[in-house]
Amino acid sequence: MRARRETALSHTVLVLAVVVALYPAMAILSLAVSTPAARPTPMGLPRSFTLANFAEAWTGGRFDSALLSSGFVGVCVVAATLLLTVPAGYALARLRVPFAGVVLGVLLLGVVLPYEGIVIPLYRQMLDWDLVNTWWALILPQIGLSTSLGVFWMHTFFSGLPGALGEAAAIDGASRAQTLLRVYLPSAAPAVATLALLVFLYTWNDFLLALVMIPDAPGVQTAPLALSFFAGNRQAADIGVTAAAAVIVALPLVVLYLFLQRRFISGLLAGAVKE
Amino acid sequence: MTAPAAAVRAAAPPRRRAPARRRDWPALLYVVPALAFFTAFVLVPLGQAVWLSLWEWDGVTTATWAGAANYTAALADPAILEALRHSLVFVVFYALLPTAVGLALTALMTRVRIRGLTFFRAALFVPQILSGVVVAVAWRWMYDIDGPVNGLLRLVGLDGAARSWLGEFSTALPSVGLVGTWVMYGLCMVLFLAGAQRIPAELYEAARIDGAGPLREFLTVTLPGLRRETAFALVLTVTQALRNFDIVWNTTSGGPGTTTTVPSVYIVRAAFTTRDYGTAAAISVLLTVLILAVTGLVLLLFRERKGAAA
Known part of the structure; x- marks a missing residue:
């Protein structure tokens, strides 16, 4: 009985820790897909869907050449x-x-x-x-x-x-x-x-x-x-467009991470195990 | 700018000594290319930083010898001292807080078998793979006057607490600090969870037979068992805290006023805005010495004692 309660508590804590870790990433993503007229809810959930922000960031910030660089x-x-x-x-x-x-x-x-x-x-x-x-x-x-x-x-x-x-x-x-x-x-x-x-x-x-x-x-x-x-150029860019730009910059590594997360984690942790 | 190389060169070329064992001289060829790059782009610049810090130089006109003047000036400058104080605050937020949170949460989990650990690890690690600039942009939105943090506060009826977190003098420093806590706590947790799994289960059973409660168990079994992981987490996070540049530069640029300045910001400003290379180099050297000293201190405090249980 006690063991079961401990198991439930541990997993609840872990889920909370994961929600906190992912929340800012999710919030910026939902801002990036929102139209200026219907921004995300106060909690950060999307209320509209558009890809216009990505198109504007892509051309406005020269992210094609930046990603290539x-x-x-x-x-x-x-x-x-x-x-x-x-x-x-x-x-x-x-x-x-x-x-x-x-x-x-x-x-x-x-x-x-x-x-x-x-x-x-x-x-x-x-x-x-x-x-x-x-x-x-x-x-x-x-x-x-x-x-x-x-x-x-x-x-x-x-x-x-x-x-x-x-x-x-x-x-x-x-x-x-x-x-x-x-x-x-x-x-x-x-x-x-x-x-x-x-x-x-x-x-x-x-x-x-x-x-x-x-x-x-x-x-x-x-x-x-x-x-x-x-x-940094706040006059030029709407906050939603800036969010889209951040998603564009993060995306290649996030995709790489989705496929190779074990390798990433073991690599970044290796120093702790070895001397 | 040729002299600094001399100071560095002394370390590089191997000098002839009596051959103790059979040495494989051609094998050096495998090492030399890597060492050459390391020397050219790390050791030589390091020597040059020290050398530059002894001169007063604007990058164009002739430099004048300054000796230790750049150091005494930097250490007497209230702005630099303030930046160093901010760095210490960041050590709390980037290093001590995540390590404490990581240890506390790990302690909750040592008694149970965790399902879906792979997923939890992968999710907790996400902040580590994002560029500091991306993190900064995300948190600028989180802290925005209409952003999720204020939205959450208003939702629970704390409308009065809502504010422009990064824009106000009293809240900017802890707000930037908490971004660091967010970046680091997942790393600490993953590190400690991995370490806790290597602690033999018999130790926990023995502790329980002795009637140890969760706190005693944590202090006598988990904490000693995570000694190496804790040392590694501290070295990593303290270094990041003292080096902190990307997140500060892209959230507040050191503002409002000077409330979130750090040494790295002054290094970049001195070198590229005020063109005061001597001062910039002196701050660089001070920062380097500080980081090496703190790293050494942590390793010294956490070194394995001979005879102690592994």
């Missing part, structure tokens, strides 16, 4: 991060790399370092290289900022594999590169996929770097930056 930057950063950090993590975990401890120690700094602290020198650097207002001003620093996460991620994964795997390959006369590509990489596919997803998420959602590096080039703006400018 974010996608391009994200794919470049993910590809480069994987190319750089999979071999590095493999070598540090499985090969006798000289000064491996020093390398990992230096990279650890990058895991905890807030990039707010280095954004100004990064900006000056990009200014010197004439890259401000281009995608490269986002891509290059983002790759650098992702390397420590990536190396640690892959290092942890490769360290956890049984040693016999590589030894067997070595006896067969496989080179280090062949061992990585043929023996380790296939079993690393899930870890690599999760890393790719995490880096893509962080890159897609970044705002500060985009704000600093793309001050005035509308065609290069990423989706969050375009949304920030669009929402």
Whole structure:
């Protein structure tokens, strides 16, 4: 009897916690599909349905090019991060790399370092290289900022594999590169996929770097930056149109999340389980 | 701007030492590309931030040596101190509150088997995958004079409490803070629920045989069992609280007045509005040191004691 009451209480609390977590997202969605004449109820439920807000946001805020920018930057950063950090993590975990401890120690700094602290020198650097207002001003620093996460991620994964795997390959006369590509990489596919997803998420959602590096080039703006400018321009946009713009910017990741939520959650939580 | 690189370079190149074990020098080739990017876009800028903070420079004319003057000026500036105070308030809202809520709610659930955990986890995690700008836009509507928060208050008859939450001096800071609580509590809950499932059921049975009530059980079994998860949650949320920029910038921009300013806002303003690179760099360095210190402190407080039960 008591156990049943506890079960009911626990689930009620969980449902309440979920309602609170989803409520703002639902409220902005219902505002986005409402006509200005029939806004949502005080509780946030829709009273009308229209897609006009989306059409207006799409053309008014240049979200077509913003989504493409974010996608391009994200794919470049993910590809480069994987190319750089999979071999590095493999070598540090499985090969006798000289000064491996020093390398990992230096990279650890990058895991905890807030990039707010280095954004100004990064900006000056990009200014010197004439890259401000281009995608490269986002891509290059983002790759650098992702390397420590990536190396640690892959290092942890490769360290956890049984040693016999590589030894067997070595006896067969496989080179280090062949061992990585043929023996380790296939079993690393899930870890690599999760890393790719995490880096893509962080890159897609970044705002500060985009704000600093793309001050005035509308065609290069990423989706969050375009949304920030669009929402900040209160005279130009109706609140429903701004809401639609927010939905447009969130949608690609939400869709990705619907399909891959297990991977997202396990990835974001992994740091807690490992040391 | 070549000198800062020298300070950083000292750390990078491996120096020759007596080979203790057989070392695989060609294996370094696998590591060098990643290390090169990390050096170019993290270590060098870090050194440059420190270097810049010692100069007075507007980005155009010749810089003049300032020594520690930027730091003393920043720490004597009431506006910067106010921003740091706001950061501490955000630590309460972004870190302490979500961690406490997460632990309390998890404690309610340790005695039962949860159905549909996958769904609950996925839903609780949604705020984590949204961009800070999206979160800010959503909450601007939540807090709007005609938005759901006021709608809810009017619905329960508290018409007098309805207000422009982000626009008033007295409510802006806690209102922005609660956005952070909203972003973080689901993460904390998911983290703690996962950890609680790894606590052996025998520990709970033993506690119950000893006649422990829910509170004793929480203090003696659940809380120690979630030590690592708590440390991780605190490091993550405190860091986010101190770095807080996206949400502040896109909800209030630091206003009304200066009631919600944070160090990051002054970094961006100093570098791009007032063109005072030295001050901006000094605040950057102070923020970095603060975050590293707090992270170290949390890890120190929560480190595993030798001999203690895992």
